[in-house]
Amino acid sequence: MTSYPLFDVRVSTPTLELRGATDDLLGELAHLVRAGKTHADPPPxxxxxxxxxxxxxxRVAKWMRSIWRGRGNVEPAKWRLYFVVVVDGRPVGMQDLIGVDFAALGTVTSFSWLSVDERGRGLGHxxxxxxxxxxxxxxxxxxxxxxxFVDNHGSNSISRALGYEPNGSDWATRLGEPGLLNRWRLTRANWEQHRRNDINLHNIESCQTYLPLTQNSH
Ligand SMILES: CC(C)(COP(=O)(O)OP(=O)(O)OC[C@H]1O[C@@H](n2cnc3c(N)ncnc32)[C@H](O)[C@@H]1OP(=O)(O)O)[C@@H](O)C(=O)NCCC(=O)NCCS
Incomplete structure (x- = not known):
């Protein structure tokens, strides 16, 4: 066990593993960030x-600082678990889970990127x-x-395929220019229909202890 038990949370599937984003793993991932392997066109x-x-x-310095800041902000209104995506022992991207008013509403959102060299073969899904x-x-x-963004075909296809339903649209800027976003929502009932029996969770007791998951937790 590490000195920060949330780092020990892991999710494994037949093809990849989400591992708690320790500084060592971020260090292994940094060359992809430095090389611009996070980029996409149009900007996502x-x-x-x-x-x-x-x-x-x-870019690498700002990226690491933002993760350190995010790790340190654990509040009922918002917390974020940062995971490094590992395939055959290689760190290839990130998949974050973000609690938004989780204790009161049970709602989460997410953020991800995958190295450009690894895209298009189902890993994002x-x-x-x-x-x-x-x-x-x-x-x-x-x-x-x-x-x-409406032109992010990969992300929108993944949401559709996993049972999310359209939930309106919104505006945001990317590189300073306005862009239209699709909003998606996945209810628990719809997730149940896509539920998998080949995904394993490890050390998730840490989440109960160290995240404000209920109204009574501190
Ligand atoms: C979004 C992202 C993680 C998807 O990863 P991926 O491994 O390429 O996606 P998959 O191979 O699992 O593809 C999932 C679906 O998207 C489709 N897809 C993926 N990239 C696509 C593209 N550029 N154009 C059209 N369709 C695309 C696939 O055909 C597949 O559709 P299907 O399920 O109907 O066959 C990856 O493209 C990425 O890192 N993009 C940049 C960062 C980003 O957009 N992050 C998310 C928003 S913040």
Whole structure:
């Protein structure tokens, strides 16, 4: 066990593993961030985000700082579990699970990126399914949401395939330019219909202890 038990939370599927994003794992992932392997065209992320920083070394520094900040903010209104996606021992991307008013509403959202070299062979779908299994099966979530720019075909296809329903649209900027977002919502009942029996959760007791999952938790 590490000195920060949330780092020990893991989700494994037949093809990949979500591992708690320790500094060692972030260090292994940093070369992908430095090399711009997080990029996509059209730009997929809404502002502000470290991944749009043009200077490669500064991009890595800002990316790490944002993760350190996010780890340190554990409040009932918002907490975030950062996971590194590992395939055959190789870190290839990130899949984060974000609690939004979880204690009161049971709602989560997510964020992800996969190295450009690993896209298009089902890993994006698999890592989202793993995150949802942790949220619904492990933490008892009631609903998951996801937003993606209308031209982010990968993310929108994954949401549709996993049973999310359209939930309107919204505006955000990316690199300073306005863009329309699709909003998606996955209810617990719809997740149940896509529930998998080949995804395993490890050390999730830490979540009950160290995250404010109920109204009574501190
Ligand atoms: C979104 C992302 C994680 C998807 O990962 P991926 O491994 O390429 O996705 P998959 O291979 O699992 O594909 C899932 C579906 O999207 C479709 N898809 C993926 N990329 C696509 C593209 N560029 N154009 C059209 N369809 C695409 C696949 O055909 C598949 O559809 P299907 O289930 O109907 O066959 C990856 O593209 C990525 O990291 N993008 C940049 C960051 C990002 O957009 N993050 C999410 C929003 S913040």
């Amino acid at each position: 992320y809404d502002d502000p985000i470290s991944l749009y920083e043009p200077d490669p070394d500064l 698999e890592m989202r399914a793993a995150m949802l299994h942790l949220a619904f099966e492990g933490l008892g979530a009631k609903e998951a949401s996801s937003d993606a």
